[in-house]
Amino acid sequence: VQLQASGGGLVQAGGSLRLACTTSGRTFNENVMGWFRQAPGKQRDFVAAISWSGGSTYYADSVQGRFTISRDDAKNTIYLQMANLKPEDTAVYYCAADERRRTTYTGPYYRSSSLYDYWGQGTQVTVSS
DSSP states (O other), X not given: OEEEEEOOEEEETTOOEEEXXXXXXXXXXXXXXXXXXXXXXXXXXXXXXXOTTSSOEEEOTTTTTTEEEEEEGGGTEEXXXXXXXXXXGOEEEEEEEEEEESOOOOGGGGGOGGGOOEEOOOEEEEEEO
C-alpha cells in the first residue's frame, strides 16, 4: 500500500498550490482521508480531513477558509487546494488514510493522527514572504 503525495513547491505569500495524494495497492474510496503537516522542529499537526463519503470536511482553525480538501474516488486521489498561503504554512505535508471502511467519527477524532493507519512520504511546501 502506498500513498504518494505530490504538488509541493516554492510559492510567494498570497499564492496558491494544489497538493494531490494518490493511493495504490488498495483503494481507500470508502475511508477517511486526511492531511497533516510538520514544520522543522515542530510536531506533526492536523490540517484537514474528509469523511469516507466525502460529505463532511474538517479543518484546522489556522487554514479554515483558505484550504479545501476534496476527493476523486475514480482516480484514487485526494487533493488539498491551498490559497492565500502564508509563510507559516511552510512545512512538509503528509497525506494519511484510515484503515476502516465506511466509518464515521465524532468531529475531534478526525484531527487525531492516531486515527490514521497509512501515511504518505510527504511533500515540501515553502512559502516565501
